Amino acid sequence: MSKTFTLDGKTIPFKDGQTIIQAALDAGYYIPHLCHHPEFKPHGSCKLCTVVVSGHQTASCTLQPAEGMVVESETEQLNAERRALTQMLFVEGNHFCPSCEKSGDCQLQATAYHLGMMTTHYDHFFPNRPLDASHDDYLLDLNRCILCSLCVRASRDVDGKNVFALAGRGAQTHLIVNARSGRLADTDFSATDKAAHVCPVGVILPKKRGFAVPIGERTFDKQPIDAYVDSRLARKES
């Protein structure tokens, strides 16, 4: 007999060591998330996966369930908070969906649709973040970074390269490239790296290929993000 907990009234089985979100996704149940990726250790930074356990809010990507635990996720209140967090992510960076090549394949955009976000609500920061086009095959458009650290984790834990890091604190946090010049071309980053394929938004992009997939055939044209319950499917391995 495997252990179970309940999520919005549904019984979810789990194995030891699994987090709430892993068990839920394995069981075919979607909890909104951006910095969670099933192949990597939790980071717990975006807080979109927040659920309520025994009256307390907690990140479902970091908490392991216990037998008989009662978890709430699809509540009006939680979704309102998730929507506000998503709006903040939009205004903190420079996200212009109509001319972004990641449009239709972007998890931030798809999550915003899922949460029924109609406007950005807050004032835009309009940060000044330069592009790094130094690498022959890959472009970094930091305007769209949501600081999920997936590239950091992928480069460190899978590629063994440490190409990316998060620097600064709080509102000053930003993604850096580990090279004295700060340029991607001066690292050993390569197109076959895991880190080249994990960015949930449009920062780490293969060059010369933008818009090759027509509208209608992109990841989230086919079905909304919550239909890709196994989040591995939601990531377009480009």
Next chain:
Amino acid sequence: MTTSLETAEHPEKLRRVAIDPVSRVEGHGKVTILLDADNKVHQVRLHIVEFRGFEKFIQGRPYWEVPVMVQRLCGICPVSHHLAAAKAFDQVLGIEHLTPTAEKIRRLMHYGQIMQSHALHFFHLSSPDLLFGFDSDVAKRNIVGVAEKYPEIARQGVLLRKFGQEVIRITAGKRIHGTGAIPGGVNKVITLAERDELLQNIYQMIDWSRTAVHLAQQLHEANPALYDSFGLFRSSIMSLVGNDGEMDLYHGKLRARDEDGRLIFDGVDYQDYQKMIAEGVKSWTYMKFPFIRSLGEKRGWYKVGPLARVQNCDSIPTPFAEAERRVFIDYAGGVPFHGPLAYHWTRMIEMLHAVEVIKDLLHDDAILDGERMAHGERRREGVGVIEAPRGTLFHHYQVGEDDLVTMCNLIVSTTSNNQPMNEAVRQVARRYLHGQEVTPDLLNHIEVAIRAFDPCLSCATHALGKMPLEVTLLDAGGCEVSRLTKSAAGKFCA
């Protein structure tokens, strides 16, 4: 309000009339009419919103993003910018010939845009003026009024436009902000079901387009005294023409003629457009003034768009439109016709041509399947030119080794038509300005003259209402003598 009027010999003796569109949200313009000491119209200036900001904005962006991003430039003909940019980056990728499938899908998209834009302009924006008269009751002079009095014409207009929009949607992926054209080709073909859907109605569209040409023709024939001379001025013309001199709105070589129809240049590869065209700058606006180098800055301005194209080409390669071109040329007596109201007639001939081209393309299986992308040797620079609904559109880019755009230069159709519009308004003002009062009659006629060119100003493409205008008459010292405003709803107030 004392901008130096550098082309006037004695500006101190001139009086200014400023006509300001009230809506300044998007594209906006401003007309200044200069009177001389005898209260005669001396000069006219139409100030158009300029695009310089965008050219800066695109610098530093990756080149493959630009054809999608440039659609933000103008909500009025985004597809034309999309395609002109894609054509420029084909050159950057060293591609001289697209695959047949890519070329045909792009042409389909482009002629869909011509069709929807021309239908919108003729039926929604201009037919109220043309059918009811320029100074008829403003409350009725709109598409709703047309729908009441001429329901069949209004219905055909709406459906023609819708058909064009549908062609854009299936080729670009969306009606607006599509992504169909990418540097080197296209990202999609169309399905059999989409094609069959369009084929069902295409012959109806051709019929209605012929009717529209005849309607425009009848307007001229019914009142030649007005139609042939309203806003009349003479000028050179320029457009792309196909390899055999035929009309080709998607691709070709540059040809220009003088006001008598004599060739100024012909067969010019547009990669070398800067050898033929220069852009003048003026102290009073950021907008540039393109002119034909060999004629010089003063005399080198030219008109673009339907009236230029229909007379610049040697033929139109589709039968119904070619027959209508001949009727038009005969009406003009075999010499260049310069009356701006003939923009409407020639615009409808082009719409008919666009629909015929769409029909032929729909019968071509290359749009259903085939190689989408071509490849070539990378270059640093590329120019893309297309005949947009309003005229010749230039996109010129340089791209760094890191794939980011380092330079962008655009010449949009309305910029080329700036001086022609000034001239047309000057002629109209000469005829309809009496005394020192800005009258509704003057305002209405200026609006009709500007409208004929189909400028891409948001005030000029206001969906339902009239062009919002403010006319202020100032004396030489800048003091207001008279003022009249017309709202988008057509209401006048002093």
